Amino acid sequence: MLVVGTAGHIDHGKTTFIKALTNIDTDRLAEEKKRGITIALGYASIEEEGSQISFIDVPGHEKFVKTMMAGASGIDAVMLIIAADEGIKPQTEEHFRIIEHLGIHDGVIVLTKCDLVDDTMLTLRHQEIKRYFKGTFLEQAPCFHFSIKNRDEIKAIKTYLLSLSRVPSDVKKKLPSRLYIDRIFTLKGKGTIITGTLLEGAINLNEQLYLYPSGEPLRVKGIQVHGKVVSEVSYGNRVALNVTIDTSMGKVGDLVTSHEHLEGKYMVDVSLKADTQIKHWERIRFFTGTKEVFGRIAIPNQGVIASKASLKVQLRLEAPIFANVGDRFILRRFSPVETLGGGVIVDLNTKKKTHDVRLEDHNELSVSDQALMTAISRLTLPFGPEHQDFKTLSYSQQELSRKFLALLSQHILIRITDNLFLSHSQFEKEKAILYDILNQYHMTHPYQRGLNRATLKSKQFKKWSKPAFDGLLDNLESDQYIQQSGIYVATGEFEVIKDDFYHRVSAEIMALMREKAFTVTRYGELKKIIDKSQKHYDIFTYLNYLKIIVKIDEDNFITGEAYGVATTSLLKWFEHNTKLSVAEFRDFLNISRKTSVTLLEHFDAIALTKRIDNNRELIKIGLE
Numbered sequence: 001m002l003v004v005g006t007a008g009h010i011d012h013g014k015t016t017f018i019k020a021l022t023n024i025d026t027d028r029l030a031e032e033k034k035r036g037i038t039i040a041l042g043y044a045s046i047e048e049e050g051s052q053i054s055f056i057d058v059p060g061h062e063k064f065v066k067t068m069m070a071g072a073s074g075i076d077a078v079m080l081i082i083a084a085d086e087g088i089k090p091q092t093e094e095h096f097r098i099i100e101h102l103g104i105h106d107g108v109i110v111l112t113k114c115d116l117v118d119d120t121m122l123t124l125r126h127q128e129i130k131r132y133f134k135g136t137f138l139e140q141a142p143c144f145h146f147s148i149k150n151r152d153e154i155k156a157i158k159t160y161l162l163s164l165s166r167v168p169s170d171v172k173k174k175l176p177s178r179l180y181i182d183r184i185f186t187l188k189g190k191g192t193i194i195t196g197t198l199l200e201g202a203i204n205l206n207e208q209l210y211l212y213p214s215g216e217p218l219r220v221k222g223i224q225v226h227g228k229v230v231s232e233v234s235y236g237n238r239v240a241l242n243v244t245i246d247t248s249m250g251k252v253g254d255l256v257t258s259h260e261h262l263e264g265k266y267m268v269d270v271s272l273k274a275d276t277q278i279k280h281w282e283r284i285r286f287f288t289g290t291k292e293v294f295g296r297i298a299i300p301n302q303g304v305i306a307s308k309a310s311l312k313v314q315l316r317l318e319a320p321i322f323a324n325v326g327d328r329f330i331l332r333r334f335s336p337v338e339t340l341g342g343g344v345i346v347d348l349n350t351k352k353k354t355h356d357v358r359l360e361d362h363n364e365l366s367v368s369d370q371a372l373m374t375a376i377s378r379l380t381l382p383f384g385p386e387h388q389d390f391k392t393l394s395y396s397q398q399e400l401s402r403k404f405l406a407l408l409s410q411h412i413l414i415r416i417t418d419n420l421f422l423s424h425s426q427f428e429k430e431k432a433i434l435y436d437i438l439n440q441y442h443m444t445h446p447y448q449r450g451l452n453r454a455t456l457k458s459k460q461f462k463k464w465s466k467p468a469f470d471g472l473l474d475n476l477e478s479d480q481y482i483q484q485s486g487i488y489v490a491t492g493e494f495e496v497i498k499d500d501f502y503h504r505v506s507a508e509i510m511a512l513m514r515e516k517a518f519t520v521t522r523y524g525e526l527k528k529i530i531d532k533s534q535k536h537y538d539i540f541t542y543l544n545y546l547k548i549i550v551k552i553d554e555d556n557f558i559t560g561e562a563y564g565v566a567t568t569s570l571l572k573w574f575e576h577n578t579k580l581s582v583a584e585f586r587d588f589l590n591i592s593r594k595t596s597v598t599l600l601e602h603f604d605a606i607a608l609t610k611r612i613d614n615n616r617e618l619i620k621i622g623l624e
Contacts, residue, residue: 001236002165003197004107005056007099008081009089013112017081017146018057021154022046045226045238048158051165054226054238075197076236077164078107079157080138084125084145085116088132094339096136097275101342102328105137106164108144108157115147172235174396177201177209177258178324179239180289184250190222192247194256195240196290198233200324200394201258203241205231211245212255212322213264219244253291255322259391264320269347270329271312271367275339278305283334286315288327288345294318294334310343314350323348324394325371347371348392349378368393372403376413382420382468417471431476433460438482438491446497447538449545450483450490488545496542505529505539506548513549513559518566518591520556520598552602565589566599570609571618579615 006014018024024044045054056075078099082088099107111125126143133139142160144153179196187193203209207220222242223230233239241256255262280299285292295317305311323329323345331340344367375389383389385400395403404421407413414427422430437459441451453473461469473489476482480492496502508529513521530540543549550563558566569589573580586596600616603609609616 001052001054002161003054003056003076003236003238004079004161005075005077005104006079006081007092007095009083009086009091009095012081012083012086012089012092013146014081015057016148017079017110017112018044018055020146020148020151021157022055046158048162051162052226053158053161053165056238075102075104076106077161078104080107080109082109082111082125082129083113084111084122085113087125087128093132096133096138097339098330098342100136101273101330103344107138108141108160109133109138110144110146110157112146114145115149171396171399172200172394173202174398175200175235175394176391176396177203177235177256179203179241179256180291181250181252181254181256182290184247184252184254186247187242190242192243192245192250193240194243194250195238196256198235198237198239200235202232202234203239203258207258209243209256209258210260210262211250212257212262213320214249214254215262216245216249218256253289255289257322261388262322262391263388264322265348265392266317266320267350267352268315268317268321268323268345269312269350270315270343271310271346272305272331272341272343273310274305274307274341276307276341278331278340280304284315284340285332285334285337286317286321286329287332288321288323288329291321293321297331305341312346314352324392326367326394347374349375349389351378368395369403373412376407376423377425379423380426381463382416382422382465382471384419384421414475416475417467420468420471430461430472431481434472434476435481435491438489438494442491442494445534445538447502447535447542448488449485449496449542450488450494452487453484453489454487456489486545501535502539505536506543509540509543509549510559513557518558518562518589519595520552520558523555523557526557552598553605556598558599567603567608570603574618579612579617580609581615585616 006018008014022044044057045052047053080092080096080099082092109129111122111129114122117125122145129143130139133141144157144160146153146157178199178201179194180199181194181196183193183195185193203220203223205220205223209218209220210216211218220241220243223233224240224242225233225237243256278297278299280302281296284295284297286295287293295315298314298316299305299311300313305313325345325348327345328342329345330342332338333340346367348371371393372390372395375387375393376383379387379389385397385404390400393400404413408415408421411424413421414424415421416427434456437456438451441448445451457464457466457469461472464472473482473484477484482492483490483494509526512525512529526540530537540549544551544557547560547563549557550560551557566589570580570585573584573588580600582593582596582600585600586593589596591599600609600611603616604611607619610619
């Protein structure tokens with residue numbers, strides 16, 4: 001399938017030539033018939049040797065350039081029509097500049113009305129064409145002759161166009177579908193019809209799509225490609241869709257896509273080639289797809305873009321656009337209306353630039369890869385391939401996943417979890433911040449095993465999901481940059497200081513607890529020691545971590561030695577018995593009933609035993 005657009009000055013015979021080529025009259029409006037000019041887009045097609053060529057006949061009159069640019073969206077090649085009796089005119093030049101800005105690189109030149117000039121004039125026209133198109137993609141393009149009286153070269157033109165036909169790309173077919181509406185109308189008995197060129201992906205009968213900017217879902221009731229009913233259509237085709245929305249809900253310029261939850265963009269970074277001088281903050285008309293939006297241009301350092309210069313600039317738009325990185329655009333002056341230049345969208349997730357900040361640049365990469373790198377460098381939270389900022393890139397999920405794997409191997413990305421990543425630079429920032437927090441904590445808490453991981457998350461990582469935060473810690477631990485011990489996190493090299501103060505406080509705590517032997521020690525008694533300072537409390541907590549002392553419940557603690565004897569004795573009892581009473585537990589340990597109840601309630605709480613009536617039964621062998 002090849003989509004070919006016509007371009008050229010008004011009344012140079014574009015529509016007449018298309019009719020001769022296809023036997024289809026693309027003038028479809030009464031006003032067009034009356035005035036003899038094309039106002040709206042016209043469409044025709046031919047099928048030769050199993051290949052289909054779709055033609056878009058676009059207007060030539062200056063006031064209809066907006067419509068011409070809508071038609072240029074999705075065009076693969078151009079037929080530039082030049083009347084032999086008039087030659088290259090201002091609108092011919094403007095149309096050709098637009099074609100170049102839209103990235104069209106194939107085409108032919110057709111000299112029409114050749115019957116109105118002699119051979120000398122034809123020779124002069126060829127010389128004029130050769131001079132004007134030198135250094136452009138049309139420099140080596142063939143120049144065919146046509147007139148109403150002589151159609152001999154029609155077959156040669158068809159043959160040449162067939163040679164330009166594209167081989168469908170499986171990669172492009174797997175992308176989310178995108179179609180910008182260039183016509184929307186009601187057909188009696190059918191309902192709403194929208195037409196456009198399917199730029200990417202495929203659309204199937206009964207598929208649910210989405211209309212933007214409204215986000216309204218719609219269902220595809222019917223598909224036609226040049227009058228033929230089909231059940232599926234792939235990218236590159238001109239298509240008419242019968243859809244389940246009212247015509248009042250959509251308009252020319254809207255996007256129909258399989259993407260759900262798209263966000264409109266009011267600010268875009270673009271690579272611009274200027275046709276004329278452009279001033280900072282000049283009001284502009286921005287055209288992309290089939291949409292026109294007003295806005296202003298922000299030039300780095302608030303400067304001026306010279307004619308023919310190329311520069312990366314930012315556009316601030318007055319209405320949202322729904323485009324992809326790599327899409328082509330045209331800029332026109334707000335008033336008086338003239339083409340300022342055009343180029344390619346390089347970033348749709350940009351931030352407002354100050355006057356002295358230039359846009360990111362990765363000249364060695366494709367536009368989409370540049371945007372991917374820029375998006376990755378800006379994301380400060382862990383992300384996956386499905387992140388919103390990647391929806392503006394023309395990648396399938398499979399292709400994006402492959403890109404991620406390549407970036408991982410190049411150490412540009414760091415894997416946080418199976419599905420979450422960070423840029424290497426952001427990872428290093430988070431790593432440094434985390435280390436600094438831990439190091440500061442160790443300086444004030446040298447007797448504490450580390451910082452509680454929940455506290456650490458709340459300090460710097462509260463916006464991170466728990467799996468992402470856990471993944472970050474695991475990643476750093478595998479590099480021995482940090483160490484994790486239960487709920488505690490410490491720097492890789494940290495060790496609790498066991499100096500004279502540590503040993504003195506530890507001995508004081510243990511002396512108090514050993515006085516009671518198997519009797520539990522209440523927290524209120526321990527507070528007399530551990531409330532003396534933060535360091536006293538930290539040593540107490542560390543002893544608890546080492547299980548030198550064991551927390552039975554919120555109010556009671558016991559030495560680790562006594563806890564071990566109690567647990568071993570309980571398990572040994574159940575080797576020969578199925579039930580244990582409070583009295584039996586009290587007697588074989590020779591402890592008070594109160595301590596016996598407290599310990600058994602603790603064993604119930606950790607699911608080692610289960611209370612049934614006034615007895616305990618073992619429900620788990622061993623402790624975790």
